[in-house]
Amino acid sequence: MEYTAIQNVYNVWETKNKITRPAKKELFFEVIEQMANLFTAGSFYYFIFNLEQLEMELVHQDVKKVLGVEPEKLTVNKLLSLLHPEDLDRLHEKEAKAADFLLNKITKNDIPFYKVVYLMRLKHAGGTYKTILHQAVTLVVSEDGKIQKVLHIHTDVSYLNMQVDHRISFISNKRPSFYSLDTDDKFQPLKNNCKQQLTGRETEILQKMAEGKDINSIASELFISPHTVKTHKKNILRKSGCNNITEVVARCVREGAI
Secondary structure, eight states: OHHHHHHHHHHHHHHHTOOSSOOOOOOOGGGHHHHHHTTOSSSEEEEEEETTTTEEESOOTTHHHHHSOOGGGOOHHHHHHHBOHHHHHHHHHHHHHHHHIIIIISOGGGGGGOEEEEEEEEEOTTSOEEEEEEEEEEEEEOTTSOEEEEEEEEEEOGGGTOOOOSOEEEEOSSSOOEEEEOTTOOOOOOSSOHHHHSOHHHHHHHHHHHTTOOHHHHHHHHTOOHHHHHHHHHHHHHHHTOSSHHHHHHHHHHTTOO
């Protein structure tokens, strides 16, 4: 069963994104860690996935902290084997959806503007499953318009108690974003997303709450009163329609708002 699920994922990569004219441009590795820090809301590691060779490159050392795996031992097969069986069985559907969007729904020039986001569970060396926010952004597009190298960033969001589903988002700061799509959904931008609902100040306060800071600490950092922070909190809950801040944080993390 696991072999079949893994082969389904490889089939998506090898058929839908077959590279015939690879780009020759070298990556600027010194900017990778700076980019990774912009995509995270917790402990994370990253790696570059070479889709021409179907191999990992530049695996970040903090994979040891997140998954208990030595960087040099993290291969594509190893990572897939750590996936929760339910997530592995559906992974090829999400990857096919991503390939369809990036290769068929947008232009070649727009591919690097989007990050692909979904949730999954990976098994720690200690035996427990971690809830991981998977984010991937294309670094190199081949000359024939295929995805050649991708920066993958895996953030441990277990502390948010997010429900893992099999939805996928395509998020961009410069192009229309598509949030929380089922694999069968049409590509239609979600109008009421976190970025549009919350003000800059509300987003800032929510970010600090996501970091575990209490109302008094946030008030002190932002030079405002605790009462003002509480008012913002109420407004955040009202606008989002969520029952508590943890639920709002989970939603906004998924949508790339914080």
